[in-house]
Amino acid sequence: MTEADAPGPLGGGFFDTRVGLAVRRWCAPVLDLAPHASPDDYLARRAELGFAEVNRRFLASAGLGALCVDTGFNPDGLLTPDELGGLAGASAHEIVRLETLAESVAAREGGADGFADAFRTALAERTRNAVGVKSIAAYRAGLDLAGERPADRDVAQAAERLLRGAAGAGRPRVADPVLHRFLIWCASDLRLPVQFHVGYGDADADLRRGDPLLLTGLLRELARAGTPVLLLHNYPFQRSAGYLAQVFPNVFADVGLALHGVGDRASVVLGELLELAPFGKVLYSSDAYGLAEYYHLAALLFRRALGRVLDGGLAEGSWTGSDASRLAGMVAAGNARRVYGLDG
Template structure:
């Protein structure tokens, strides 16, 4: 098989994006688009542009041709063409070009501003299933009037109902506290006491946002009890988290406690701790990882991150995700840049005689879709 044939094989993999959010419904002007090309939630410094970043360059290089523009087009011309086509058409083009065959859509963020799993399926022509965020289920339950004393039992019931057709669960404990949380399962009495304290704080703050460490532990263990694969944001994210507390190595005791249950844990994104995540995936049978989110933001350096994710982790434990949220450029680039990075990595190892071409193709299939189908018990669309 030639280098060109290897590239064709990687590009032909029907990707399962095992962690993604909905594409944005609204139209975007340039300032709004730029704010979605960074994990920062702060205004840009005067005289700077988010197009001057790895992700900004990638949008101009790889997304512009999908909008009938030349590569490296001027940002203003790109935004003008985007507005001319309209958000729905841009989304359709980007999703279709991504080559994603199955979206596992986490629905805990964005609400009606982004496409639902069904909306993603319609816009892309691909399959879509839901991943339910644990924290959102609890927050919705409290908004419906659940008291502290009712919370443990009512949450278990609510979670069972919300996940009746879901393929996985997600926790943002890394954002709400950090991984340096007590890994043990709390008692219901501890949960009730913590809920009373937390609800009083919610009343004072005027918002419902679960961040009490005892309640976060409760959610994690309810997720484990539910038996679905459990996704955990790790590493890089917006300024709402403390990055040094998002190293997945801090989860080691929790990982050990979960192991006898057989529930799979999926460490999402992981950058810059992806090598640490690779270690955990190697030594614990139920731990898996991806480098989604990072791939978009490192742009032309994606091959380095993808290669590093394949150093320690067994190849049956690494999955593809984009973690795209908002403009559909991120959904397309998450897939396109990952494919390019994977091909460059595999081709180098094949050229060096380290790998056979057939093994390279087989690993691309594992990472691109087969591992996700196994972990999430997904039916192959061709079956």
């Protein structure tokens, strides 16, 4: 057993996961290696090419027409949206993370009474060229958020708690349901599409609080306001997300983060989302982060998964070939272009 094959301290390593096996199968040829190249050969070739060439190859091979990039978590070393777009040969658009902006406002505002107005002003300015916003309430407070717009006095009290916590912790951290709701309604007032992280994430996410069904009350109120809502990733709640996309006119869903994670099971997960979700309410996304391989792998596995779902329906006589082509175009690009206004 080589060092790259060796399991971690408690057993298991990246290359012994479905995503790791998918990297060896589908990413190795992009680096001029044979499919299923050994982990050692793969890592050696990656190092030989260097990160700039690796990034260029994988972004170009993804075949993207546009990128919508969440810039809310952007430590040193990550490429900017424009840099990603340049490598992919695609237009790049920003998604503003609500909590990150709110924490920045709280850190410089200094007073709870002025927080709400300061945030509204900052959001309007920050999203001038953005195509949407994102909430990570699932990570911080859970998705069991009341639907009603919070009263000004409740927002001020929540901002006071935020600032008190910042004094002890050294920085503000939004984790209050009242503030999450306030941020979302501010975005709604600007008629911006609102993304929610749902379900599967890293160890900071509590899946018990990440079920999209918990958003039902808020989704109902946002539907009345005409606010587009994007449920992102959703695993293992893809069937629930499909239901919500069916019953609420403003709700869209994807299984982006899950597809490269499940590797060769991608068509099963996408198929479960599409059991109820209208084809006009499902979008492609990757949530690619950190590794350029994920841009290529997510796009490739999505195309294969969608092809298998549509080919299966074609074989059953559920739709025609022209239907399948039209539906593929909607899910792969058309729906996203419509909801984010990318053609405007």
